Every structure is written in C-alpha cells, then in structure tokens.
Amino acid sequence: MYGMIHQALRDMALREITEAEWSDLLRRGGHARPVCIGLEYYSDETTMALMDLVARRLDLPVEEFLQAFGRLWIDFAGASAYGRILDMAGDDFVSFLQSLDRMHSSIRSNMPRADMPSFEVVAADARAIRLRYRSSREGLAPFVQGILAAAAERFDEKVTIRHAPEDGAVRFDILRAGPDD
Numbered sequence: 001m002y003g004m005i006h007q008a009l010r011d012m013a014l015r016e017i018t019e020a021e022w023s024d025l026l027r028r029g030g031h032a033r034p035v036c037i038g039l040e041y042y043s044d045e046t047t048m049a050l051m052d053l054v055a056r057r058l059d060l061p062v063e064e065f066l067q068a069f070g071r072l073w074i075d076f077a078g079a080s081a082y083g084r085i086l087d088m089a090g091d092d093f094v095s096f097l098q099s100l101d102r103m104h105s106s107i108r109s110n111m112p113r114a115d116m117p118s119f120e121v122v123a124a125d126a127r128a129i130r131l132r133y134r135s136s137r138e139g140l141a142p143f144v145q146g147i148l149a150a151a152a153e154r155f156d157e158k159v160t161i162r163h164a165p166e167d168g169a170v171r172f173d174i175l176r177a178g179p180d181d
C-alpha cells in the first residue's frame, strides 16, 4: 500500500515507542530506508508485516490493533492534504458511506497504483445501515470497523457495529441509536 498508510502507522507507534525503536521496526519489516514516503508504493507484504510488527510491539491482538488504527486513520487523513476530501464527503453518515468509492477514486488520481476497497450501502433506515465491503485483501474488516466508528462520531451518531463474511465480501450491520436510546 502507499506509504501514507505507513506514515499513519508511525504516528500510532510513536505514541508508545521511540523513533529509534520505530526505525528498528521498519528495518525488521523490510524497509530499505529508515523513512516511509507517502507517495511511494510498498508491497502488501511489507505493509502487512509492518502492521503486524507494530501490533506486537504495542502488545495488542491484531484485531484490536486494526480497530484502533482505523480510528486513528480518520484523524490522520483529516489532517493530511486529503482532509478537505474527507470533509466534503457527505452531509450525514449515510451519504458519507455512499460517497466512499467516489472519495477513493478521486484519491487514486494521486496514487495510481492504489488497489482501493469498495463499499456499497445495501440498505439504510433510521435504525440500521447495512454496508458491503469488498477488497482484494484479507483481514482488514476490523480496520474498516474502526474507521466507521470514528466516522459515525464525526456525524454525532452513536452506533454499534458488527461484521460477518458474506458472498466473498464483508457485511457490516451498523445499528444506530435513536435520540431516546
């Protein structure tokens, strides 16, 4: 994945570890240089190895780590050059979710090698949203869960999120709390 992801991982890791330890993780993760460049493309093996190393170093089970990383990702992306794209993506939570593919395709013009995920809002009403997530990669559903939880907060929504594999994709059921809940 693009180095921007690695830069976000660095932000997360540096809450707990020193720069020297981070450089060591990069070296162990197969980075040729001790820096991650946002617009450089790294193989998925390199990205996944780095995620794994950071999760272990922070002493978090992978699923818990990915959720926390997803939460951080929203803040990281929001503070990046793409913050405006994030701000413009929808006036409410459902339209935000409906615009995810458009958002990623506009980012792709800067990052042509990106292999972006795809999201489809299958159903939505006041109580629940059903979202389908497709990816060429395995195991990132907890990352999505963390992003969705943080995104819901941006729209002042209280949600409970569950996910399960379905037809080669992952189905997310997002239960929305009403004003009386």
Ligand code: HEM
Binding pocket: 001, 002, 004, 005, 077, 078, 082, 083, 085, 086, 100, 104, 107, 111, 113, 114, 115, 116, 117, 134, 135, 136, 137, 140, 143, 144, 147, 148, 151
């Ligand atoms: C401005 C905000 C965002 C930016 C700049 C951004 C950018 C990116 C980039 C560069 C990648 C890596 C793709 C690659 O290198 O092959 C990626 C992957 C991903 N993005 Fe976003 N993204 C943003 C917001 C979101 C949001 C709101 C979601 C909501 C769920 C999301 C879900 C994902 C997921 C799950 C992946 C992992 C790849 C996969 O599933 O196969 N992103 N994004």
